[in-house]
Amino acid sequence: MGNHQVAVVTGAGRGIGASTAVELGKRGYRVVVNYFSRAADAHQVVDAVRAAGGDGVAVPGDVRDPDQAASLISTAMEQFGQLDALVCNAATPVRFTPFGELAWNDFATKVTDELAAAFHVTAAALKIMTAQGHGRLVFVSSDMATHSAVPSGIAHGTAKAALNTFARYLAVEYGPSGITANVVSPGYIRTGNSAANAPADVTETLAAQTPLRRVGVPDDVGRVIAAIADDAGSFVTGTIIPVTGGLHAAR
Structure with a gap:
């Protein structure tokens, strides 16, 4: 596949997606x-x-919409002629609401949006990848899918748990076609959004509980995603990789 592979990164305008795009650029990718x-x-x-x-090229689109998701993949092919990796990182709104106060429509919307943002663009990408006989799928999940540390995050955690299962099934179904599917599962990552919403004392508490004694930043996650999307991840599939500074192991 050479040193000029092509990756599509959804939700790449900032945060983890932006860091992932730059890390792939360091590896010679066209993004x-x-x-x-x-x-x-x-x-x-x-x-x-x-x-x-x-x-690289910047391409707008709401990947929850099947037509826009398909157009995104078509643009990648028109621009670069191949598709080696898809990173599904597009964020959907997070509602931190205790179950007793959570409306069904809000819960259902979160789960549906999360899966739609992965389903449609993955379906379009797989048509290309199966024809090529290779490809890397990486899904950005959350440690909240497996650890219920934030009770008010039930909608977010459930949606990400469904995403994890989605990825594992893809790994099994498309492995014979030379396509890998993995999940990168961050803990708390200090992005512009989270820094604005999380009080300093919460961040300090999380850092103290984390074996590496700090909270994560987008580059911590982007480097892992880039590695698993590149040829280094060629024999890794169906795996959920925690990026938590060891917090998942310390619980």
């Missing part, structure tokens, strides 16, 4: 930087990918 609404941010990410040694 399709998908974004929902922040065009300026996405174009800055493309600039960073190019500065890192890769190439």
Whole structure:
């Protein structure tokens, strides 16, 4: 596949998606930087990918919509002629609500949106990857899928647990076609959004509980995603990789 592989990263305008795109750029990838609404941010990410040694293009689209998801993959093929990796990172709104106060429609919307954001773009990508006989699928989940540390996160945790199962089934079904499917499962990651919403004392408490004695940052996750999306992950599939600084093991 050479040193000029092609990756599509959804939700890549900032945070973990942006870090992943730049890490792939360091590996010589041509990266399709998908974004929902922040065009300026996405174009800055493309600039960073190019500065890192890769190439890229920013492409808008809501991957919850099947037509827009298919268009995203079509654009990747038109721009670069192949598709080696798909990173499903697009975030859907998180509602931290205790179950006793949670409306069914809000719960169902979170679960449906989470799976739609992975399902449609994956379906489009797999048509290309099966024809090529190779491909890497990486899904960005959450430690909340397996550890119920935040009771008000029941909708988010349930949605991510479903995403984990989705990925494992893909690994089994598409392994014979040379396609891997893995999950990267971060704990608390200090992004612009989380830093604004999490009080300093909460961050300090989490850092103290974490064996590595700090909270994660987007680059911590992006480096793992890039490694598993690259040829280093060629014999790894159906796996959920925690990126928690050891917190998942310390519980």
